[in-house]
Amino acid sequence: MKSIQVLVVDDSAVVRQVLTALIDATPGMEVMHAAADPLLAMERMRRQWPDVIVLDVEMPRMDGITFLRKIMTERPTPVVICSTLTEQGAKTTLEALAAGAVAIVTKPKLGLKQFLTDAADDLVTTVREAARANVRRLAPRREAAPLQPVAKLTADAILPPGAGRAMTQTTERVVAIGTSTGGTQALEEVLTALPRVCPGIVIVQHMPEKFTAAFASRLDSVCRIAVKEAEHNDRVLPGRALIAPGGKHMVLRRSGAQYHVDVVDGPLVNRHRPSVDVLFRSVAKCAGANAVGIIMTGMGDDGAAGLLEMHNAGARTVAQDEDSCVVFGMPKEAIKRGGVDKTVTLSAIWREIGA
Known part of the structure; x- marks a missing residue:
């Protein structure tokens, strides 16, 4: 079986060295080249095209976003952004997601080599999953989570399961949306299609701390509904979407x-x-x-168990279909577990919110 060919583009020699060692040590993938900037990367790409690109944002001669847009216009290719986590960098990295990047790997300013080594399993998993992504769904439009090797806990770690069906219906309805890889563009397509008057919406988009505020602000600027990063005790109101802040759970x-x-x-x-x-x-x-549950594009199975619980509690449940997903992992697992009432294309999801 052909190994996944990875191109690393980062001006840090330490990052290039560590990423190359980690990827080359992983069965089924190898670094075909590690370049210090996009111009050097393009020279190599004329001879051999990679399966996945791991790309920094701030680099000399050409920034990562300009390079990304060029790639996605000429030959769409899975790109994983490897960026330093800063308030200032959050908006720039969101531009990269809007331009077609598949996922974010955050790297700290200090202790970089140790961080990349500690996060090796999740990092190579992200690269492997990116290689399978339907990148044609990530064509540039109008314009992932810090990686930690930990045990896989269930929602029991935060709150116990319900004892039965929730209390009777009220006049207020809630729409809950969960998404991950490819979700930044998918959410923009859904939320910009909504009219000002719609049920209150609560959203989890897998995204690192500091990124969600910038993401919510950008969506608020292009949507008719109000969009904000959730704060403790925020009320769920018609015509408003609340996005869970990175690094915190939202209930x-x-x-x-x-x-x-x-x-x-x-x-x-x-x-x-x-x-x-x-x-x-x-x-x-x-x-x-009183609720509608919607699970959208994303790697893994987060949300599949929860959507089944919503289904069993009487909620109407919807999954994004495979053809319109960047990664079909989360919806596929929800369907497999029997928690999905209806599967629709991305362009039809907004109608399910008001139905």
Whole structure:
């Protein structure tokens, strides 16, 4: 079986050295070249085209976003952004996701070599999954989570499962959305299609801390509905979407006939924080048949168990179809477990929110 050919583009010699060693030590993949900037990378790509590119953003001679846009226009290729996690860098990295990057690997400014070594398993998994991504779904439009090797916990680590169906219906409805790889572009397509008047929406998009505020702000600027990064005790209101902050879990809470969100600490669930399973479980417990659950493009299985809990609690459940997903992992697992009532294409999801 042909190995996955990886091109590393980063101006840091340490990053190039460590990533090359980690990838070359992984069966089934190898680094075909490690370049200090995009111009050197393009010279190599004229001779051999990679299966996956691991790309820094801030580099000399040509920045990573310009290089990414050029690649996605000329020959769409899976790109994993390997970027330093900073407030300033968050908006730039979001531009990269909007331009067609598959995933984010965050690297610290200090202790870089040790971090990359500690995160080796998750890093190579991200590269392997990126190689399978449907990158043609990531064509540039209008314009992933810190990697930690940990045990895979379930939503039990944050809140216990519900004892049965939630309380009776109210006039307020809640739409819960979970997504990961490819979700930044997919969410933009869904949310920009919504009218000003629609049910309140709660969202988990797998994304590192500091990135979600910039992501929510960008969506708010292009949507008719209001979009914001969730804060503790925010009320779920019609015409507003709340996005779980990176590095925190978000759970739904009911107070009388109203719904609020709590932003809470806790361990990674399904190796993510925020976790879709945690949000979906809380929605199943608090909203039941008042809710709609939607699972969209993403790697892994986070959200599959939670969507089944929502389904069993009387919620209407929807999955994005395979053809329109960048990665079909999360919807596929939800369908396999029997938690999905209906499968629709990405362009039809907004209609399910108001149905």
